[in-house]
C-alpha cells in the first residue's frame with residue numbers, strides 16, 4: 001500500500017476528536033511530501049536538527065510536533081516554529097523551553113510526558129513528579145508555555161490488557177489534572193502508536209503518533 005493509502009486507512013478508523021500525527025523520523029523529505037500531498041498536515045519528529053532541516057524545505061502550513069527526548073541546548077532550533085512538544089519530562093526543561101519561546105516572542109504548547117510503562121527504558125514523570133511539577137507551576141507560572149495535556153507510551157508487549165490498563169491510568173491522570181488545575185488549554189491526551197493505537201483510542205486518546213503503519217518499518 002502507498003503512504004496515501006496507509007493514511008486513509010488509519011483515518012477511516014479515527015473518531016472525529018482524534019488527530020493523526022504522522023511520525024516521520026528518519027524518513028526523507030520526499031516521503032513526507034507524499035504524505036502532505038495526500039492531505040496529512042501534522043508530522044512528528046524526535047530529533048531537533050532533523051526537524052529544523054525538514055521544516056526549512058517543506059510547506060509552511062505543516063504542524064510540527066516534537067515527540068522525542070529534548071535536550072535543553074537543542075530547543076533553540078525548533079522554538080521558532082514547533083506547534084506542540086509532546087515530551088516534556090522535567091521542570092528544568094519546561095523553564096528552558098519558556099526562555100526560548102520568550103526569545104521568539106511566542107507561547108509554545110507543551111504536553112507533560114508521564115511514565116506509564118512497566119519497563120525502565122522510557123522517559124517521563126511518575127505520578128508524584130507530575131503533581132509536584134503542576135503545583136510548582138501554580139505558584140510560579142511560565143508566561144511563554146501553554147500546557148495542553150499529557151503524553152505517554154505503554155509497555156511494548158503483546159499483552160493488550162496490560163497496554164489498555166496503562167492507557168487507562170494515563171487517562172485517569174489527565175482527568176484528575178483537568179479537574180484540579182485551572183488550565184483552559186488542557187485538552188490533549190497523546191497516546192497510541194502503530195501497535196497500540198486502538199487501545200489508546202478506546203481509553204480517550206486525542207492524538208495518536210503513527211510511524212511504521214504509514215511509512216513502513218524504520
Ligand SMILES: *Cc1c(COP(=O)(O)O)cnc(C)c1O
Nearest residue numbers: 023067193194195209210211212
Ligand atoms: C517512533 C515513535 C512513535 C511511532 O512509532 P511506530 O511504532 O512506528 O508507530 C510514536 N511515539 C514516539 C515517542 C516515537 O518515538
